[in-house]
Amino acid sequence: MRNYLTCLSFACFLCLSAQLWADEEPVVRLGGDYGYPPYEFLDGEGRAVGFNVALVRAIAEREGWDLQVDLGPWEVRRRGIESGDIHILPMFVSERRQADVEFATPHVMVYHELFVPRGQAEIESLDDLAGREVIVQRAAYAHDVIQGLEQEIHPVLVETERDAIRLLASGRYDAALVSQVGGRQVMRELGFENLTTTGPPILPVEYALAVTRGNTELLEVLNENLAALRASGEFNRLYDQWLGPEPGLGWADVLRYLSWMLALMLVLGLVTMAWIISLRRKVDQRTRELQQELKARQATERALRESEADARATFEHAGAGIARLDRDGRLLSVNGRLCAMLGQSREGIQGQLLEAIAHPGEVEKLEDRLEDCLAQKNAVFQLELRLRHRDGQPVWVTATLTLVRDEKGKPRHFIFVAQDLTEVRELAEELDFHSRHDRVTGLLNRTEFERQLCRLIESSRQEDREHALFHMDIDQFKLVNETADHATGDDLLRQLALRIQMMLGSSERIARLGGDEFAVLLPDTSSEQAYRVADTLRKAVEGTEFRTAEGAFRVSVSIGLVPIRPDAVSAGDVLKQGDAACYAAKDEGRNRIHVYQADDDLLLDRHGEMRWVNQVVAALEEDRFELHYQTIRCMEDPECLCLEVLLRMVSPEGERISAGLFMPAAERYSVAHRVDRWVIQHVLDWIKANPGTMEGISLFTVNLSGRSLGDKSLLDMLSRRVMEAGIPTEKLCFEITETAVIANLSTASVAIKRLRELGCRFALDDFGIGQSSMAYLKNLPADFLKIDGSFVRDILEDSRDRAMVAEINDLGHITGKQTIAEHVESAEILEVLNLMGVDMAQGYAISRPRPLSELAGSNSFPQAGDQGG
Numbered sequence: 001m002r003n004y005l006t007c008l009s010f011a012c013f014l015c016l017s018a019q020l021w022a023d024e025e026p027v028v029r030l031g032g033d034y035g036y037p038p039y040e041f042l043d044g045e046g047r048a049v050g051f052n053v054a055l056v057r058a059i060a061e062r063e064g065w066d067l068q069v070d071l072g073p074w075e076v077r078r079r080g081i082e083s084g085d086i087h088i089l090p091m092f093v094s095e096r097r098q099a100d101v102e103f104a105t106p107h108v109m110v111y112h113e114l115f116v117p118r119g120q121a122e123i124e125s126l127d128d129l130a131g132r133e134v135i136v137q138r139a140a141y142a143h144d145v146i147q148g149l150e151q152e153i154h155p156v157l158v159e160t161e162r163d164a165i166r167l168l169a170s171g172r173y174d175a176a177l178v179s180q181v182g183g184r185q186v187m188r189e190l191g192f193e194n195l196t197t198t199g200p201p202i203l204p205v206e207y208a209l210a211v212t213r214g215n216t217e218l219l220e221v222l223n224e225n226l227a228a229l230r231a232s233g234e235f236n237r238l239y240d241q242w243l244g245p246e247p248g249l250g251w252a253d254v255l256r257y258l259s260w261m262l263a264l265m266l267v268l269g270l271v272t273m274a275w276i277i278s279l280r281r282k283v284d285q286r287t288r289e290l291q292q293e294l295k296a297r298q299a300t301e302r303a304l305r306e307s308e309a310d311a312r313a314t315f316e317h318a319g320a321g322i323a324r325l326d327r328d329g330r331l332l333s334v335n336g337r338l339c340a341m342l343g344q345s346r347e348g349i350q351g352q353l354l355e356a357i358a359h360p361g362e363v364e365k366l367e368d369r370l371e372d373c374l375a376q377k378n379a380v381f382q383l384e385l386r387l388r389h390r391d392g393q394p395v396w397v398t399a400t401l402t403l404v405r406d407e408k409g410k411p412r413h414f415i416f417v418a419q420d421l422t423e424v425r426e427l428a429e430e431l432d433f434h435s436r437h438d439r440v441t442g443l444l445n446r447t448e449f450e451r452q453l454c455r456l457i458e459s460s461r462q463e464d465r466e467h468a469l470f471h472m473d474i475d476q477f478k479l480v481n482e483t484a485d486h487a488t489g490d491d492l493l494r495q496l497a498l499r500i501q502m503m504l505g506s507s508e509r510i511a512r513l514g515g516d517e518f519a520v521l522l523p524d525t526s527s528e529q530a531y532r533v534a535d536t537l538r539k540a541v542e543g544t545e546f547r548t549a550e551g552a553f554r555v556s557v558s559i560g561l562v563p564i565r566p567d568a569v570s571a572g573d574v575l576k577q578g579d580a581a582c583y584a585a586k587d588e589g590r591n592r593i594h595v596y597q598a599d600d601d602l603l604l605d606r607h608g609e610m611r612w613v614n615q616v617v618a619a620l621e622e623d624r625f626e627l628h629y630q631t632i633r634c635m636e637d638p639e640c641l642c643l644e645v646l647l648r649m650v651s652p653e654g655e656r657i658s659a660g661l662f663m664p665a666a667e668r669y670s671v672a673h674r675v676d677r678w679v680i681q682h683v684l685d686w687i688k689a690n691p692g693t694m695e696g697i698s699l700f701t702v703n704l705s706g707r708s709l710g711d712k713s714l715l716d717m718l719s720r721r722v723m724e725a726g727i728p729t730e731k732l733c734f735e736i737t738e739t740a741v742i743a744n745l746s747t748a749s750v751a752i753k754r755l756r757e758l759g760c761r762f763a764l765d766d767f768g769i770g771q772s773s774m775a776y777l778k779n780l781p782a783d784f785l786k787i788d789g790s791f792v793r794d795i796l797e798d799s800r801d802r803a804m805v806a807e808i809n810d811l812g813h814i815t816g817k818q819t820i821a822e823h824v825e826s827a828e829i830l831e832v833l834n835l836m837g838v839d840m841a842q843g844y845a846i847s848r849p850r851p852l853s854e855l856a857g858s859n860s861f862p863q864a865g866d867q868g869g
Helices: 001-021 051-063 076-083 141-148 161-169 178-191 216-232 236-244 251-306 308-316 336-342 360-377 421-437 446-462 478-483 485-503 527-542 571-587 613-621 661-669 672-687 691-695 704-711 712-723 738-743 745-757 773-777 800-813 825-836
Strands: 027-033 039-040 067-071 088-092 100-102 106-119 132-137 154-158 175-179 195-212 319-326 332-335 380-388 394-405 411-420 467-474 510-514 518-524 545-547 551-553 557-564 593-595 625-634 641-650 656-660 699-703 732-737 761-767 783-789 820-821 840-842
Touching: 027 039, 027 051, 039 067, 039 100, 051 067, 051 088, 051 161, 051 236, 067 076, 076 088, 076 161, 076 195, 088 161, 100 485, 106 161, 106 178, 106 783, 132 141, 132 161, 132 704, 141 154, 141 175, 141 195, 161 175, 161 178, 161 195, 178 195, 195 216, 195 745, 216 236, 216 485, 251 394, 251 411, 251 485, 319 336, 336 380, 336 394, 336 411, 336 704, 360 380, 360 394, 360 510, 360 761, 380 411, 380 761, 394 421, 421 446, 421 691, 446 467, 446 518, 446 571, 467 571, 478 485, 478 800, 485 510, 485 518, 485 527, 518 527, 518 571, 527 557, 545 800, 557 571, 571 593, 613 672, 625 672, 641 661, 641 672, 661 672, 672 691, 672 699, 672 704, 672 712, 699 761, 704 738, 704 745, 712 745, 732 738, 732 773, 800 820, 800 825, 825 840
Parallel strands: 027 067, 027 088, 132 154, 132 175, 557 593, 641 699, 699 732, 732 761, 761 783, 783 820, 820 840
Antiparallel strands: 088 195, 100 195, 106 175, 106 195, 319 332, 319 411, 380 394, 394 411, 467 518, 467 557, 510 518, 545 551, 625 641, 625 840, 641 656
16 A cells, blocks of 8 residues: 555656646747847846837747847847857848848838938938948948948947947048937937938838747747737737837927927027127227227326316226336336236335336336337327236236327327236137137047147158157946936046146147047157057046946046048048047957057948848839729718829739838939830820710829939930820829929929929929928929828827827918828817818828729729728
């Protein structure tokens, strides 16, 4: 019996152990980029967050995984997925990457944008990057594209897109090519108002969860869960949480931004004006006082002859300091103003020579003027000089020295009038100092440093002398600002500046270029000597503990050393070389010195083409496009039938692809006009073949790209076909985006004029998202304004969008145009638009797109809720 119980217990133990083993959660490792918001990144507390992290965590909860998230440098994580150390890694889908990984169903489409400094108007597309320095993330999709372009582009590689935007804000580079959402988020977060985007979004690419090639089991699990999350609505919730509509630069934002800018400009203008007015008043006041005193002196001379009492009163109560001197320059009498100016008593001054109250460096000048007065008849001299205060400090004055003669012309005495200029001089000196020095550290600023650098370069050329430049950057300085605050960072910068001055013995050749960057000039110093100085400086910084209110910090510096020799081209080139050398020092591991050499820059010359462009060209050659249509409802007259022609590209597998996916690439690579030609030809063929159907249609709108407006042959073909077929041109309306019109205004005006001469009408599409809408609207001969759907979609919840739609609608009516609201997706939105007085509406609440072929021979149009292609 005992043996039986023992066996039974052992069997139960085995069963329980097996159950526990079976219940253990499998470990799945998710990798990602630690600096790619909002897709995946480390937040301020070092936690892994972002859309991709939240999406995989949702899958892990459904599958019961023990999910381990490991975000880090992108290039390292890419090697991790290829080696199998990481199970899942979100990345852009490309044919080259499919050799190493397998992709789950793509879950988001990512666009890129060109970010440039404000005022960089000449950069609008990838074509404009030739010969420029462009910042991209190392090993990222944008990096691959840059390497594949035919243009000669100089890529500047960084670890994260955040680094790209921060580096661009320094003003040393031409552009940064990063993802649209991530780049804009960083730009807003860091408040870089000196940056902007240029041109339309580019490089559309699918984003998907990748697994190591061959891991089909995990791939199937990901695809099943992605489908389930989409069906449950959880995917949309996560998408809205992390990638919801970007707060676009709508009119409300433009007005608010302009209000802030105007307010700032007004404040700066008022402060500057007040300062100028104050300074001018002081100068004018002092000039008037001097003039008044000169008149007073003349009046005093007359008054002395007439009334000694009146003369003494005028003398004593004058606004300037006045003294009467004998022919030897001895002070016979002084007024209270001069005594106050010098901090002296009347008794302590009278009887002294004028040189007793003059600054030692001005005595000889005063003696010369006294002699000049005696030598010239009716001589009056004005000069600026320093008197001496009782405490030894100089008192700057504008002095007038006049010799008074008697009736016979013999010298009687001198009148010395002094107007205090100390305050004005001190203000001027303070302004001069601040114009040449950095506000935080007191070192030279970049402008003054460049002046001194230019002088050294010139001396090197003319006198065959060698100098040196250091470009220094504090390693990981952003950690100080992130762990403490910017005030602590400024304190550390001041201490570091003082340390550098102590090491070099002077501040006249040291500058803060901006941020955490410093520069040093070493005149008459060889490269070998400069390297020793740089290494001593590097070690001194490394060995110093900087104490602030937030605690003690230890930092290091990376130093780029540039020899300045007679062949140096310009100060700008030398600074760029220093920056490049410093960047190389950081690349080598930081806390290092890198000496610039002429062959540091390498050029890459690769070739490649865009996937979408190839597909569009192939579809044109194989005639794989289809025309669809969508109904536009007239609010006041439901019987008025209007429709917009939509384009779909049919893939070789039969999939219909929306024009929004391929037309941006087609426009950028000059293929869009060929697509427009195909659309116009087939639209005109359909109209000609269906005259009965056209009788029931009030408006038939067709989209045109910006480049087509300048295609004379396309416009000629359109004119010829319209004339030959007898098409009712008053029903034909061409749509073009506001952005395209503004970018090609002169060309657009000519093209629009030709179309209107044919009887065609014109609609301004996507109105409200451009930056110049209000300025140009009154000059554009448009019949319709299509209010961009980004404003319409959320008008029920967002009061700003509702106000924006109302403003655009009013603007359209004021300028004599009818308004069409896009993306009307519910009856409630339709009702709000109707109450606003919007003329027409278009969207899924009216009808879904359908093949144009279904409309042939019919006057029946789909209504709200209908399904279609």
